[in-house]
Amino acid sequence: MAAADLSTKLARDDIQGLLASGYGRLPAACYLLLAIEEPRRAGAWLGRLAGKLTTARERPLKTAVNVALASSGLAKLGLPPALGGFSDRFLDGMTASPRSRALGDVGADAPERWRWGGPTTTTVDVLLLLYAADDGLLAALEERLVRPADGLALVQRLDTQWSEREHFGFRDGISQPLVEGLRAGRPDDVISAGEFVLGYRNEHGQLTRRPRVDRASDPRGILPTDSATGDADLGRNGSYVVLRTLSQDVRAFWGFVEGATTNGAGDSGDQAARLRLAAQIVGRWPNGEPLVLAPDGPPETPPQPTNDFRYHDVDAHGERCPLGAHIRRAHPRDSLDPKPGSERSIAIDKLHRLLRRGRGFGAPIAPAAALNGGARDGEERGLHFICLCANIARQFEFVQHTWVNNPKFNGLYDDPDPLLGPAGRTLTVQARPINRRVPGLPSFVGVLGGAYFFLPGVRAVRYLAALAPAAGGR
Amino acid sequence: MAHVRTVQPPSTNGPEPVAAGRGAAAEIPAPAPDRRAARQLAITVVADVRRPRLAGLKRTLQALGADPATNAMVPFAALPRTHFARLLVLDPDATADGAPIEPHLVYMADVDEPADAEPALERCLEELVDVAGEGLDRIFGACVGYPPPSRATRALRLAFLHAHAVSAAAAYVNTIGRSVRQILQEEQLRIAIREFLDRRGAELGDREPDEVRTAIRQFVRGRAELAWALTPPPSPSLADRAKDAGHLLALPAGLLALSPVIVPALPLYALALRRQEKRDPDPHISPTRDHVLALAESEDHAPQNQFSAVGFLKAGRLRRLTAEVVTRGIDYAARHVYGHANLAGVKTIHCARWVWLDDHRRLIFASNYDGSLESYNDDFVDKVWWGLNAVFSNGVGWPRTRWLFFDGARQEQAFKDWLRRNQVPTQVWYSAYPQLTALNVENNARIRSGLHQEAMSAKEATRWLRRI
Numbered sequence: 031m032a033a034a035d036l037s038t039k040l041a042r043d044d045i046q047g048l049l050a051s052g053y054g055r056l057p058a059a060c061y062l063l064l065a066i067e068e069p070r071r072a073g074a075w076l077g078r079l080a081g082k083l084t085t086a087r088e089r090p091l092k093t094a095v096n097v098a099l100a101s102s103g104l105a106k107l108g109l110p111p112a113l114g115g116f117s118d119r120f121l122d123g124m125t126a127s128p129r130s131r132a133l134g135d136v137g138a139d140a141p142e143r144w145r146w147g148g149p150t151t152t153t154v155d156v157l158l159l160l161y162a163a164d165d166g167l168l169a170a171l172e173e174r175l176v177r178p179a180d181g182l183a184l185v186q187r188l189d190t191q192w193s194e195r196e197h198f199g200f201r202d203g204i205s206q207p208l209v210e211g212l213r214a215g216r217p218d219d220v221i222s223a224g225e226f227v228l229g230y231r232n233e234h235g236q237l238t239r240r241p242r243v244d245r246a247s248d249p250r251g252i253l254p255t256d257s258a259t260g261d262a263d264l265g266r267n268g269s270y271v272v273l274r275t276l277s278q279d280v281r282a283f284w285g286f287v288e289g290a291t292t293n294g295a296g297d298s299g300d301q302a303a304r305l306r307l308a309a310q311i312v313g314r315w316p317n318g319e320p321l322v323l324a325p326d327g328p329p330e331t332p333p334q335p336t337n338d339f340r341y342h343d344v345d346a347h348g349e350r351c352p353l354g355a356h357i358r359r360a361h362p363r364d365s366l367d368p369k370p371g372s373e374r375s376i377a378i379d380k381l382h383r384l385l386r387r388g389r390g391f392g393a394p395i396a397p398a399a400a401l402n403g404g405a406r407d408g409e410e411r412g413l414h415f416i417c418l419c420a421n422i423a424r425q426f427e428f429v430q431h432t433w434v435n436n437p438k439f440n441g442l443y444d445d446p447d448p449l450l451g452p453a454g455r456t457l458t459v460q461a462r463p464i465n466r467r468v469p470g471l472p473s474f475v476g477v478l479g480g481a482y483f484f485l486p487g488v489r490a491v492r493y494l495a496a497l498a499p500a501a502g503g504r
Numbered sequence: 505m506a507h508v509r510t511v512q513p514p515s516t517n518g519p520e521p522v523a524a525g526r527g528a529a530a531e532i533p534a535p536a537p538d539r540r541a542a543r544q545l546a547i548t549v550v551a552d553v554r555r556p557r558l559a560g561l562k563r564t565l566q567a568l569g570a571d572p573a574t575n576a577m578v579p580f581a582a583l584p585r586t587h588f589a590r591l592l593v594l595d596p597d598a599t600a601d602g603a604p605i606e607p608h609l610v611y612m613a614d615v616d617e618p619a620d621a622e623p624a625l626e627r628c629l630e631e632l633v634d635v636a637g638e639g640l641d642r643i644f645g646a647c648v649g650y651p652p653p654s655r656a657t658r659a660l661r662l663a664f665l666h667a668h669a670v671s672a673a674a675a676y677v678n679t680i681g682r683s684v685r686q687i688l689q690e691e692q693l694r695i696a697i698r699e700f701l702d703r704r705g706a707e708l709g710d711r712e713p714d715e716v717r718t719a720i721r722q723f724v725r726g727r728a729e730l731a732w733a734l735t736p737p738p739s740p741s742l743a744d745r746a747k748d749a750g751h752l753l754a755l756p757a758g759l760l761a762l763s764p765v766i767v768p769a770l771p772l773y774a775l776a777l778r779r780q781e782k783r784d785p786d787p788h789i790s791p792t793r794d795h796v797l798a799l800a801e802s803e804d805h806a807p808q809n810q811f812s813a814v815g816f817l818k819a820g821r822l823r824r825l826t827a828e829v830v831t832r833g834i835d836y837a838a839r840h841v842y843g844h845a846n847l848a849g850v851k852t853i854h855c856a857r858w859v860w861l862d863d864h865r866r867l868i869f870a871s872n873y874d875g876s877l878e879s880y881n882d883d884f885v886d887k888v889w890w891g892l893n894a895v896f897s898n899g900v901g902w903p904r905t906r907w908l909f910f911d912g913a914r915q916e917q918a919f920k921d922w923l924r925r926n927q928v929p930t931q932v933w934y935s936a937y938p939q940l941t942a943l944n945v946e947n948n949a950r951i952r953s954g955l956h957q958e959a960m961s962a963k964e965a966t967r968w969l970r971r972i
Contacts, residue, residue, distance in 0.1 A: 118796060126800075128797065128800030128804065131804050132804050132876060234885070234914070234916050236916060368849035378882075423878050424882065424916075427878065428879060428882070431875075431876050432875050436875065441943045441944070441947060443944060462966060463711060463713040463965075463966065463969050465970070465972065
């Protein structure tokens with residue numbers, strides 16, 4: 031393999047900006063789920079859009095635009111369905127039945143009941159992500175970019191609401207992997223670019239599978255060349271987007287916490303006990319401080335919540351932060367085999383990182399207001415969870431199945447994720463001399479929709495846009 | 505007196521019944537304690553299937569697989585010493601030079617050897633015949649050489665199974681000597697203690713660790729159905745230990761004796777192998793999506809999963825010799841090094857085996873593991889790649905290795921694709937305890953062993969209490 035192909039020098043101007051930034055400076059955002067009705071027009075639209083896409087080189091202050099495509103969208107644009115190189119999980123989709131089981135999308139969360147992305151809803155072909163400094167700019171951006179004559183139909187508009195805290199009241203998005211070559215920082219968090227950007231070395235020092243096409247199918251030379259095979263590199267500088275619309279039941283969360291900390295005599299548990307149990311479910315205090323560093327109570331709000339910590343040395347047994355707490359399983363750091371506390375454990379953790387880019391929806395509500403019936407205000411609340419990864423199976427699905435949903439995580443018996451798991455689960459709170467079990471957790475988070483998308487590099491967007499005329503304007 | 509609590513796993517979320525056992529749902533019998541620790545026997549029966557009967561056999565197995573524990577044909581739960589069992593059909597195939605390979609029916613079971621029966625295999629097959637009876641006719645009746653149903657008798661069934669039984673080239677058990685009954689009992693013990701602590705937690709929470717342990721011991725002592733927990737599990741008999749010691753020494757002694765031949769031959773062997781490694785094709789062929797989806801349908805219905813894969817050996821005597829030696833080495837290491845809940849850093853495998861097929865032209869691998877195939881694969885890529893390379897690189901299509909042990913399985917995508925492509929559907933799969941991970945089983949055993957220790961320091965007691 032030619033060395034140039036494996037260089038870590040990232041082609042920032044070809045990489046969509048979402049890989050580099052969550053656009054925190056652009057608080058207004060919406061995600062448009064689109065269906066392609068007329069491939070030729072949609073292709074032309076995509077071609078025009080390519081020039082407006084925000085890349086990893088920019089630091090936008092007013093607006094940002096990114097686009098991703100579902101496998102159905104690629105097919106409608108004219109990409110041969112048999113084309114190899116894409117992730118199987120992407121091609122099969124999030125709702126293939128083995129996937130639903132592994133992801134926990136069963137019962138009330140089954141795709142049949144989803145509002146979008148399920149078998150009974152309109153197929154989503156395109157995901158258009160729009161960001162702006164304010165609502166006015168966002169509305170104008172949307173109007174400018176999607177017009178009736180573009181051959182697209184709006185399946186659903188996913189609105190978002192900017193907040194540093196998710197709806198249960200906890201600061202979110204604190205721990206993020208840093209894409210090597212785009213961001214620098216704490217070594218534990220610096221992850222090989224190939225874990226997120228296709229066409230670069232991943233944590234195994236290898237190239238994750240990615241789609242390539244025959245050079246002849248790209249006569250204008252739009253795509254970069256894969257120097258190893260001479261093929262046109264459709265995957266390079268791309269990634270996969272996992273989007274899931276999750277509902278959050280704020281009343282159920284704080285109601286359960288209150289009930290579980292109320293003693294048998296009916297006296298309401300004190301505020302500190304409630305807060306502690308809630309924090310044990312999450313693994314951080316509401317202000318973001320991790321329990322392992324602040325086991326005795328929430329410290330004064332720090333300017334930035336601490337993320338520089340590992341588990342093993344301070345809390346190998348979960349007596350500060352329960353072994354099953356949400357953040358300890360979504361990102362176990364150095365706590366797992368083959369040797370907890372070692373660099374080998376960190377190396378394993380690095381193979382399962384997610385670059386999170388989601389945003390919440392629905393107006394925030396304070397716990398007290400939710401408990402007093404305010405959560406029956408008819409307002410829907412939740413999170414449009416987005417994560418980016420190069421290997422859906424090893425990253426998103428692994429984390430969801432092997433860590434988050436797994437009742438057996440880290441030697442436990444009956445403890446799926448206390449925050450995200452299904453109703454009836456147990457949270458074990460490790461303590462001396464005896465562990466305490468908190469049984470019967472109800473469901474706090476539901477699934478309302480979801481899909482996998484391919485986030486192409488800008489040149490790949492241009493290539494895909496140019497396919498449609500060849501497809502004969504079906 | 506409280507009734508014996510059964511180990512009844514919660515139901516899985518799967519939309520349809522699946523190839524996962526229900527566990528020994530019946531009450532655990534309380535027979536006299538074993539006098540010696542049972543060894544685990546890896547039973548394998550391989551028989552050719554008559555081609556016209558192949559489709560019908562698959563349908564029969566599919567039906568059986570929907571309820572492996574209590575179906576009418578082979579109700580595996582009625583074989584209380586069976587940890588795991590599977591039945592699978594290998595489709596017809598052909599060797600590289602075009603010679604046809606008949607379809608096979610493969611039966612595999614991991615069974616505790618009966619305490620007082622020699623030879624153990626005979627006794628285990630008898631039990632299978634006695635429990636399944638005519639059910640076996642419906643399955644093995646599709647095989648060449650099986651007596652016609654009207655004439656099948658106990659003796660003929662037994663003779664057929666015995667004639668088609670093959671021994672494993674290598675067999676691994678997570679913890680040698682731990683019986684099904686012990687595993688189920690120790691889970692029952694853990695649940696009882698845990699519920700005791702749930703009830704008494706408020707009052708015991710302020711006590712010293714050793715006081716809590718004393719209270720737990722008193723509780724267990726007061727429960728007749730847990731009386732067994734106050735004694736250690738049986739240990740290997742003197743005869744077994746003598747046999748193990750002999751086996752342990754035989755290999756190094758043999759190697760030493762042969763060293764005048766082996767030592768000079770080794771560099772020549774290594775160079776010859778290296779030459780072949782460079783020449784072997786490295787095709788990296790992806791499995792089809794349909795194949796993968798069909799396999800995935802039977803996965804992730806419980807914390808445990810199964811895996812079966814079959815592959816051709818590369819041509820030539822060198823590869824055959826290597827595979828023979830390496831599987832023997834694995835078998836030796838499984839018995840003497842890795843029999844204690846840790847396979848070189850991997851703690852999620854319950855049982856695994858390699859069995860030669862078709863006159864050593866093919867090798868079948870079968871395992872029972874915890875978690876998803878993705879996590880199982882990752883354990884291989886990250887932790888025991890060297891071991892996999894040593895054996896599987898002798899198989900056709902394995903990602904290219906270097907000096908037998910290196911590269912190969914480290915090529916993540918090529919390795920994962922090879923496993924999926926060589927994986928075959930397992931029509932029937934039974935586990936006696938599908939809800940228990942190997943970590944759970946090991947932890948439960950340590951909970952029990954902490955009970956019968958007389959004195960414990962505060963530190964030891966704290967460490968023990970963490971397990972509950």
